[in-house]
Amino acid sequence: MTYSTVMVALAFDQPNACRLSIAAELAERFESRLIGIAASELSPPVYYMSGSQAERLMVEGLATIKQRLSELEAEFRQAMTGHTRELQWRSAIEQPSRYIVQQARAADIVVCGAGVSGLLTDPFASADPADLVMEIGRPLLVVPPNVCRIDLSSVLVAWKDNPEARRAIVDALPLLRQASHVTVVEIVESEEDHGRAAALAGVHDVVDWLSRHHIHAIGEVPEHTGDVSRQITDIARQVGAGIVVAGAYGRSRFREWILGGVTQHLLEQTSRCAFLAR
Template sequence: MTYSTMMVTLSCDHTNACQLGIAAELAERFEARVIGIAASDISPPLYFTSGDQAERLLEHGLAAIRQRLGEVEAEFRQAMGGHARELQWRSAIDQPAKYIVQQARAADIVISRAAGPLTDPFALADPADLVMQIGRPLLVVPDDNCRVDLSSVLVAWKDNPEARRAIVNALPLLRQASHVTVVEIVEHDGSRADALAGVHDVVDWLSRHHIHATGEVPAPAGDVARQLDTVATQVRAGIVVAGAYGHSRFREWILGGVTQHLIEQTARCALLAR
């Protein structure tokens, strides 16, 4: 298993440097084809304006989007030149998340910029929306993290379907890592003995794929996001691999959750799958 085709999502309104830098590095590692993708749309208020002035404003807005998409394509081609086996560009005047979800069928992995809580859905795809719908692993890249750090990768294990899919999807990256740590944080109603048994099985499973890993189950229970941050800092993880939204997204949004934390934190990349 490898990543033969990567897709990198680009924004018309924000910096693209970090996801382009990481896409270029990974394309070289895996000798992959890279698809650059961008979309943007007119914000709703213009659709509800009438008359000649509204029509002129709409045409002006669409022309500006077309021009910006052309500039982003040029940025993509310049950044990726000489790094990928093949380049392809896809763009549209459309809502970014909707368009990327549709086009992700062409890729093995999607690389996306992290987004804040007030993301404009007409200008930038929210990673939380993407990971729920794309059916592909999503590598979320913070704005200040422009290099691939595979010296240490942390697998945030939880014995559910999302985590199982995430670790399978991450196998190509894990094979490239210098060190892999599998950690499970026991929740307040969980059993540490069960967690230790599960982590042992995952470490053994990885060994069958020629990946040396160590396992860890911290003694304290609860506060999963904080404890994951602590372990990630201790092992100097450059990437955290995790299953996304084991609970409903609404519940995580209201109460806080590990997936939302991994999307919003800025210390390291996160590979998420659902």
């Protein structure tokens, strides 16, 4: 298993340098084809006008989008020079998340930017990683704006015995094989949960399964329960993890958005990349 095609999603209104750098590094590591992708759509106010003013604004808006798409293609091609022998560029005047989800059928992994804590993403200019991970059907490597290289000296697998985590760890196998150290951790959410003994048994199975794929890993189940996001962050810091691998939205996305949750935390933290699958 490898990543034969890497797709990197560029944003209209955010810096793209770090996600481009990481996509280029992935392509070099796995000798991958690289696909750059971007899309934008006119924002709604244009559709509520009429007459010559609306026509003028629409023409100007479309021209601005086409110009920006051209700039992003040039930025993509310049950043990828010398990193791969096969480049593709895909763009459209369309809602970004919808377009990227559609085009991701051509990729093994999609690289995108992180969300910004407390701020809403403009859906007409950038793809919200929370939207992508829900629908894309591919692993998503979420890159904070200040993380510009893949650090595989240590990778943390945030384990939870559910389908999302199982899918994520399978999708992450190519990266885990290249990691120097792999730690599998499960946080018991409450005293009333299935208990630490059951969690230890599950983590032991995962570590053993990884060994069958020639990946040496260690397992950990902290004695403290609850506050999963904080504990994962603390352990990631302790082991020096450059990437956290996790299944996305084991609970409803709405509940995580309202109450907070591990997926939302990983999408918004700025210290390390998050490898998410659902």
